[in-house]
Amino acid sequence: MCGCGCNPCTISLTETLWSFLGALLGMGAVGYVQYVMLAGTDGVLLIGSFGASAVLLFGVPNAPLSQPRNLVGGHVLSALVGVFFAAHVPLPWLAAALAVATAIAVMHLTATLHPPGGATALIAVIGSGDIHALGYAYALMPALSGALILLVAALLVNNIPATRRYPQYWN
Incomplete structure (x- = not known):
């Protein structure tokens, strides 16, 4: 079971396409900010863990671990913890x-x-020296900023088809 009550072996082509579209738009938005809006700055936004978040947000949007509190809180708190131990x-x-x-x-x-x-x-x-140089700001950029961009994409894309509703809950 994938958390949405379906058998993963029988995901419909329509659901697959919505997952693809959501991930494309969500990761595209994060990448756009990284490579266009932050070009020429020391800003870092695109981190590997966001790819895994995209799988959850767009592949299994009904799953408990895909909900907004988990997405945002999980990234921000984990960023703070990681910076603490790195330092x-x-x-x-x-x-x-x-x-x-x-x-x-x-x-x-x-x-x-x-x-x-x-x-x-x-x-x-x-992470790289650029990541280490951020210190605790890493929790804001990229962790919070990237998670919020993905959240906006998930809210938009996952509520277009009648077969999806996101989020299941906010708290």
């Missing part, structure tokens, strides 16, 4: 492990579990 644990392998494990615990405790959040925490530790 305070000198061994990268240990910082990475602590960041992901703690991000999972924090997301559980705050009811914001979003699996791509683990990757957001990990990116804060193993």
Whole structure:
């Protein structure tokens, strides 16, 4: 089961196309901001964990882990956790492990579990010098900003067909 009550082996072509369109528009919007609006700046917006968020938001929009609170809270809290461990644990392998494990615990405790959040925490530790230079601002740009762009795309695309309703709940 995929969280929407359907058998994953029998997803309709129509649902597949809506998932494709949503992911294309959502990731396209994040990429557009990264490569056009932030061109010539040190702004970083496009991170790998957003690809996994797109799978949830557009592939299984009814799933509990795809809801807005999980998307936004999961990315922002995990970003903060990742930056903390990147800054305070000198061994990268240990910082990475602590960041992901703690991000999972924090997301559980705050009811914001979003699996791509683990990757957001990990990116804060193993990311480029540009990512490290952001410090705690990483929680705002890219984590919050990118999640909000994906959320707007999910609200628009997932409510066009009568077969989809997003979100299932806000809290």
